[in-house]
Amino acid sequence: MSFQYLNLDVSERVATVTINRPDKGNALAPDVLEEVTRMFNDLGARTDVHVIAFTGGERYFSAGFDLNEIRKLEKVSNEAYTALFHRAYRAVLFCEQPVICAVGGAAIAGGFDLTMMCDIRYASTRAKFGQREIVLSLTPIMDPLWRIIGMGRAKEVALTGRIYDAAEAERMGYVSAVFPEGELLTSVSKIARDMAQYDRACLAETKRLSNVVLNQDLDMSMRTQEWLFRSYIGSEENHQRIDALQAQLAAARKAKG
Structure with a gap:
């Protein structure tokens, strides 16, 4: 498969997927969402991949919705665009392998939602997080957010539309660790390689288990x-x-x- 907005590197049983639309802050245009869906569906079927690292690089994760694309929509004809987002979300969330998110910059609105679909999140000191849908008169993704940080904190994130820095995201339990600027990808790559040495089936079953027992x-x-x-x-x-x-x-x- 060829991808215009995603880069893929597979090494030592780790697939590193990088969003590559830097001129737009890695904003999630329809073509980007289609590629995310195809990429994760394809990787989920690969037996040579044990762990996936998902990133936008050291400077970005994703600025979120491409507002120029959303501005073209009408309420009576928004179904196809909405489905694009949710197919991409589900492709990451239900991917066979554990997905580690490395957030090097802004992860806002739809970009924040993509980080939410990953199993583990790490950030650099320059990362910013914000569920900004309420600012745009849009309803947010509450689940799985509340499962990660609890309902009370999830309501705060969703209803205030506030931007959180990496340290606050770590304190609320949204990210597992914060690394110095410029050291994120190296640090997360080592974590992913160490994890990828484990039995692939056992990793996949443990991920499924973590979702099943919640209900x-x-x-x-x-x-x-x-x-x-x-x-x-x-x-x-x-x-x-x-x-x-x-x-x-x-x-x-x-x-x-």
Whole structure:
């Protein structure tokens, strides 16, 4: 597949997807959304990819909706454009592999929503976050936002339309860590490569599990986790990784003398 607005690099079982529309702050025009959908659907089927890193580079993530495109819409004919956004959101959210988001700059409105669809979020000190839909007389995406930061905080983010810096996003639990400007991609790439060494099926199942248990009562979630654990423990992959870990620990003890 050829992509005009997305760059793809696959190395060491990590696929790095970079939004590349810098002249527009990586704004989400219809063609960009179509490419996001195709890219993540394609990557989800690739067995050589264990983890996906999603970024806009060190300077941007995405400034959000392309306002010139939205301004052309009429209420009676907006269905196709709205569907574009939600296909892209779902392609990221339900992608087979874990998706790590690296936010190097502004992630606003639709750009913020895309970060919300990722499993883990990291930011640089120059990152900014804002769910600005309310400012444009649009309703926001509340789910999965409330699952990430809680309903009370999600309401604040949605109803105020406020812009948050990286430090505040980390304090509210929206991002897992903040890295110095210019060091984001290197840092996230290492995290992704380390994660990609793990069993692909186990990574995918753990991602699915995290979504499933949210909608179950405690008894059912415990039963689901027991069943899933039982399907992996004692497997050949499990035995091989135990042997490798024990050999590594033995070598470390020997080196210490």
